[in-house]
């Protein structure tokens with residue numbers, strides 16, 4: 001194929017996704033500018049109400065990012081120095097960063113080979129007197145094994161925090177992720193399934209006490225109306241503009257997730273006969289395909305073949321947390337981490353986003369087939 005016939009297919013394209021609703025976004029943005037209220041006003045309140053209703057949770061608290069949501073959730077649980085938090089070593093860096101942010105020690109354990117998610121047996125085996133919580137990450141938009149994880153956490157009397165950064169709208173047994181654990185944490189980073197026009201995040205919980213604590217902690221620890229700082233908090237609140245952008249997009253989230261599932265189905269169907277290990281499905285979960293991640297022993301070759309054809313791919317994530325001293329710090333690392341080690345060598349994320357055109361989808365399919373026909 002000659003250079004000029006090459007299509008460029010990005011891994012994600014927030015501009016393509018947002019272009020279709022640009023008028024509504026611009027209108028909502030102007031309204032906030034004209035309101036004169038830019039922090040903790042009616043837009044944040046309205047989005048929090050709508051998001052709580054969307055996931056089916058009693059409370060939602062807007063935060064400045066997904067990392068802040070996780071950090072505030074751990075702080076609200078009273079977790080700090082001397083405590084341990086179990087999390088999968090195969091995850092995005094911010095999951096571990098949140099544990100470090102509160103001064104606790106990460107305990108890095110293995111994931112299930114098929115689901116890429118926290119292995120409940122590994123949680124059980126990693127238990128110790130200092131463990132106060134586990135973080136289940138719904139990686140790539142696929143819900144973790146919540147029934148087993150809840151059972152381990154309840155029996156060990158530790159908290160369960162859900163990292164739903166990649167899973168807005170995903171369901172487990174028909175119920176939204178984020179509503180199973182003590183707190184659920186979302187990221188609205190621009191490429192996420194529900195993406196802001198900048199950074200934003202959210203904590204959901206059914207506990208009034210925890211919700212009030214997260215609210216206080218996101219604004220320096222202030223208690224209105226006296227502004228007395230009962231405890232040391234952060235500056236980690238969602239701003240009005242991002243809330244307004246998210247309120248435009250939230251009503252579209254189900255449709256956008258449906259489209260993601262359609263594209264994922266197209267890939268899974270088209271690649272069924274190829275020697276590629278495709279995302280496993282499971283009747284109990286409704287994933288939202290934040291990422292479509294295939295596995296192959298020829299990952300590096302497929303990756304560079306696709307790159308030469310203009311198809312952008314990703315590795316989510318090439319290095320486990322336990323191999324990154326800056327994130328792991330003085331983590332406790334119970335072995336084995338068999339699945340985690342292997343996954344990092346084999347995973348490849350293919351382009352998938354709401355605004356993907358039929359031509360782009362077909363081109364990705366053709367390009368992957370072309371690799372195996374060589």
Ligand SMILES: Cc1ncc(COP(=O)(O)O)c(C=O)c1O
Pocket residue numbers: 065066067068091092094095137139163165166187188189199200201
């Ligand atoms: C699994 C996971 N956890 C946490 C985060 C942190 O979210 P944010 O980038 O909004 O801080 C991300 C996003 O990058 C993520 O993918």
